[in-house]
Amino acid sequence: MKQNFTVRQGALDGVEAFLSVARHRSFRKAAAELGVTPSAISQAVRTLEARVGTALFIRTTRSVGLSEAGERFLSRAKPAFEELVAASEVARDLGQRPAGLLRLTVPRAVVPILLEPLIATFCQAYPEIEVEIAASAELVDLAAGGFDAGVRLGQFIAADMVAVRLSPPFPFVVVSSPEYLRRRGTPERIDDLRQHACLRMRRSNGSIAPWSFVNGNKPIEAMVSGPLIAHDFPTILAAAAEGMGLAQVPGPIAAGLVEAGKLVRVLEPFAPTGPGVFLYYPSRHQTMPKLRAFIDHVKGRAGAANKTRSRMDDKRTRGTKMR
Template sequence: MKQNFTVRQGALDGIETFLSVARHRSFRRAAAELAVTPSAISQAVRSLEARIGAALFLRTTRSVGLTEAGERFLARARPAFEELVAASEVARDLGQRPAGLLRLTMPRAVVPILLEPLIASFCDAYPQVEVEIDASEELVDIAAEGFDAGIRLGPFIAADMVAVRLTPPFRFIVVGSPAYLARRGQPKRPDDLRHHACLRLRRSGGALALWSLQGGTGANESAIDIAVSGPLIANDFPTLLGAAVEGMGLAQVPAPIAAGAIKAGKLVHVLQSYAPGAPGVFLYYPSRHQVMPKLRAFIDHVKGRAGASDKTIQP
């Protein structure tokens, strides 16, 4: 049977007062320590005793002592109160300076091209902050899952998030290895992809992503979505990129993650005039009013390195 538990209002009222009187064995000295009047101390103790239902102090005109109930209450209340004070100090410390664990969620593709240099310089600048990276393609609820911030492509960020740009806009490009293209030929038009081995992405929701291309020029541009087929399905871009380098087929990936392989001659950019644009990658978090110093330090560090500014992603 489910039980209902509630926290009474004022359940902790009078505890600090009780501990001060018990420590000094004096209402007057407790009043001086807490900077209140002796009558206020007496009233707080009487209210606490009334809530508990037992007398905690033995009072005479010359001395103050503890009853048996007071002794037992003191034995358990003092360490509990000290733990609460320590917890408050820890929380206050995290609220005043960059320290503690900074948890970030992001796609695997972002880590090597974007985060590795940022993380290294950030950790050097803020040694009291530990950074935890969860590299996953899942679109998680960062608040519910306990993350401080996430990094995603602009279109996948909810409208109520505050976002900081990490990259300029870029293209989604189709690439293939020289060996594959020598064997199968270069596609010239989007319709040619139907005759090629195309490496596909499975989205976090389970659906296979269509290949999106851009047709026409200028004001006449229009999106072309093509259902392709091929020998490999993966749930992240680095795996598709690696398979393309190995000659398994063509892959459509964000241009920044393919730049190194293209420069090294391991991949060739094809269908260049059909590459659609993407708004870029953003760091995002729930609210400016809930930003802890560790996250604010990271945001400032990112903006300093990327020349970025806050903006809210609109739907």
């Protein structure tokens, strides 16, 4: 039968006073060390002795010594109390400066695109922080999983989370290899997907995600079929590049393969725009310095990127006017 063990309220009361008296063999010196009156120290020790159920000190008018029970109590209480003090100092240290282990849960697809540049510069800036990245497509409970923060597409982040933007909004594009399109033809309308092999994604809740489109201002969900179901975008993207079929993926992760000519975008007029990728975490009030440092680093990088884009836009605008 399972038993419930609890620490009695006030079980540690008087222990610090006892240890100080035991160290100095004096109630007066213990009081001076702890910054209280001798009578307060005496009362704390008497309360502890009453709770323990035996005398811990042998007192005379000239000296203070430990009883046998006091000696045994000291041998167990001293190292335990020192461990408690050390634990408090370690926790306080982590609460006052950026240090320790920062655990992030992220989708595998965003690691090379967004996180690798961020992590490299962050680790250089904060050498006392270790970063652990758990790459998974599943929507993880941060608290239950022991994570400080997560990275997800904006539409999958719960409303009670604090979110920091990592990317601008981007389209979800349908891509295919040129070889597949030569064999099967290029779809021109959403309905054409009925005749095509479509590579699909299984969500963390077990359902297969429909493909999303827009036709004018009207959102459309299409149930498609094909030879492959995967649990992450990189697997689907690689299969599309091998000519297995069409894939719908976030635009940024397909950009490199599109530029290299290994993939081609199709159905572009119907591509929906997602909110982008965000860093998210539970509460501003619970933010440790290590996470705050990472958030500030993310915002700093985003600000620098926005300034760079703005300068490039200005140059393009001036060049257009000159022409």
